Amino acid sequence: MIQLVELNKFFEEKHVLKNINANFLPGVANLVIGASGGGKSVLVKTMVGLEKPSSGQVLFEGQDYHNLEYQEQQTLRREIGMLFQGTALFDSLTVEQNVEFPLLMFSNMSKEERMDRVNLCLSRVNLINANKKTPAEISGGMKKRVGIARAIALNIKYLFCDEPNSGLDPLTSRVIDTLLHDITKEFGITTIINSHDMKTVKDIGEHIVFIHQGQKWWEGSKDDLIEAQKSNPELDAFVKASF
Amino acid sequence: MMNIFSEVGRYILFMRYVFKRPERGRVFWNMLLREMNLMGVDSLVVVILIAIITGAVTTVQTASQLASDSGILPPSLFPMAIVGSVVGSSSVLELAPTITCLVLAGKIGANIASEIGNMRVSEQIDAYEVMGINSVGFVSFPKILAGVLVIPCLIVISNFLLIFGGLIAAKLTGIMTMDEYVTGLRSSFVPLYAKVLMVKSYVFAFIITSLSCFQGYYTIGGALEVGEAGTKAVTKICVTILLFDLIIAKLLL
Numbered sequence: 143m144i145q146l147v148e149l150n151k152f153f154e155e156k157h158v159l160k161n162i163n164a165n166f167l168p169g170v171a172n173l174v175i176g177a178s179g180g181g182k183s184v185l186v187k188t189m190v191g192l193e194k195p196s197s198g199q200v201l202f203e204g205q206d207y208h209n210l211e212y213q214e215q216q217t218l219r220r221e222i223g224m225l226f227q228g229t230a231l232f233d234s235l236t237v238e239q240n241v242e243f244p245l246l247m248f249s250n251m252s253k254e255e256r257m258d259r260v261n262l263c264l265s266r267v268n269l270i271n272a273n274k275k276t277p278a279e280i281s282g283g284m285k286k287r288v289g290i291a292r293a294i295a296l297n298i299k300y301l302f303c304d305e306p307n308s309g310l311d312p313l314t315s316r317v318i319d320t321l322l323h324d325i326t327k328e329f330g331i332t333t334i335i336n337s338h339d340m341k342t343v344k345d346i347g348e349h350i351v352f353i354h355q356g357q358k359w360w361e362g363s364k365d366d367l368i369e370a371q372k373s374n375p376e377l378d379a380f381v382k383a384s385f
Numbered sequence: 386m387m388n389i390f391s392e393v394g395r396y397i398l399f400m401r402y403v404f405k406r407p408e409r410g411r412v413f414w415n416m417l418l419r420e421m422n423l424m425g426v427d428s429l430v431v432v433i434l435i436a437i438i439t440g441a442v443t444t445v446q447t448a449s450q451l452a453s454d455s456g457i458l459p460p461s462l463f464p465m466a467i468v469g470s471v472v473g474s475s476s477v478l479e480l481a482p483t484i485t486c487l488v489l490a491g492k493i494g495a496n497i498a499s500e501i502g503n504m505r506v507s508e509q510i511d512a513y514e515v516m517g518i519n520s521v522g523f524v525s526f527p528k529i530l531a532g533v534l535v536i537p538c539l540i541v542i543s544n545f546l547l548i549f550g551g552l553i554a555a556k557l558t559g560i561m562t563m564d565e566y567v568t569g570l571r572s573s574f575v576p577l578y579a580k581v582l583m584v585k586s587y588v589f590a591f592i593i594t595s596l597s598c599f600q601g602y603y604t605i606g607g608a609l610e611v612g613e614a615g616t617k618a619v620t621k622i623c624v625t626i627l628l629f630d631l632i633i634a635k636l637l638l
Contacts, residue, residue, distance in 0.1 A: 187511075190515050191514070191515070192511050192514060192515065215517075216517040216519075217517065218517075219514075219515060219516060219517030220516065220517045222515055222517075223515075224511075224512065224515040226508045226511065226512060227508070228507055228508055230507060230508035230509050230511060230512040231509075232509055232512075233507070233509070244516055246409065246412060247408055247409050247412065247516065247518060248408075248516075248517070302515075
């Protein structure tokens with residue numbers, strides 16, 4: 143489980159994350175939702191260690207991530223996969239090399255074993271016959287799939303996705319959502335998806351954290367969402383505006 | 386003024402992470418070879434052209450100033466062999482290391498800063514970090530080491546070609562005989578100058594690669610800022626090279 147304890151983040155004078163306490167449940171798709179500019183991306187970046195919190199803790203199975211020794215932090219990072227908003231594929235490498243990259247860096251697999259794993263991951267995201275293409279030669283949806291394949295190439299425990307549907311058409315968005323849901327269940331990983339797409343919430347969300355103006359406004363299961371809307375006008379406005 | 390100190394501080398902190406042990410020796414080795422090829426082989430043509438032309442121009446201009454009809458000096462005050470001496474010394478001491486590195490700042494420096502800047506704005510550096518890779522070392526160390534290994538070789542080649550360019554110019558323009566040129570060249574040789582050349586080569590190579598990596602790594606924004614990173618890197622490298630040129634000359638000569 144990942145826990146956030148009184149997490150605060152300032153950018154100079156601007157208070158971006160305000161005293162956030164939240165839990166992200168293991169083995170399910172946890173969704174961080176909220177309007178653009180509300181602090182979702184900063185929250186996810188702080189959780190994966192790309193931003194340092196001004197105060198508070200990010201606990202991975204009880205370990206305070208930001209207070210670990212450098213080497214311990216690097217080891218924990220190898221259990222984290224991330225799908226970036228812009229996919230962040232290495233543009234000098236082919237699709238195959240992108241997926242192979244974490245294996246090359248952190249496993250002792252032979253070339254054949256690495257290729258088997260690469261092909262398994264690529265077939266898992268339904269990407270075939272694209273091994274030798276470069277990121278510039280494939281579509282946005284395919285890039286997202288390569289990003290997911292790269293993220294799961296190592297046996298990760300946590301998968302973070304920053305706006306996985308941004309820039310995709312509704313049909314491809316649903317395909318990516320389904321893929322993320324299936325991978326979460328199949329590999330038993332803790333998935334944290336940052337999104338403002340209520341269709342994603344409806345389709346795959348299990349545990350929801352609603353962020354509004356840098357604060358955690360509401361947290362609960364998808365089933366509790368409709369009930370919560372009645373007593374939470376900000377959440378209600380966000381949900382209604384999204385449909 | 387505070388900005389300069391803050392920038393130097395950030396640069397020192399950046400360098401602390403560059404020289405950490407690479408995660409994978411084999412990957413590092415492949416990247417090093419790739420960078421050496423990009424910096425060395427791809428820069429060879431421009432270095433050859435610049436060196437030959439600069440050598441030729443230096444010979445022609447020096448000869449012109451010493452010529453009896455230039456009006457600058459009294460007729461026949463100096464033998465023409467002194468042209469070879471001037472070209473030889475200035476090539477070793479200044480033209481080969483400094484001019485070559487200023488050119489390489491524009492080629493290699495801008496290239497590195499833009500490449501790393503692009504990796505930064507497209508979140509590729511964040512991807513390395515999330516994977517648990519020391520991104521500073523991963524993207525910068527192979528480039529800096531490749532530069533320190535390859536650029537001094539380019540400078541030595543440039544030095545020989547500068548002298549050769551002068552020789553060609555002397556012969557083609559008929560301003561002196563080849564014997565005069567070579568005699569002047571030999572008379573001016575001082576072994577210390579070769580040491581100065583090598584010290585400058587290594588220092589300038591480090592400046593070009595490390596400053597461009599630093600500039601690219603801290604790029605914020607988009608395509609426009611990536612372009613700016615390249616320009617800023619070249620400006621900073623040129624100023625720093627000239628500053629260290631003076632310091633090294635003062636310390637070693």
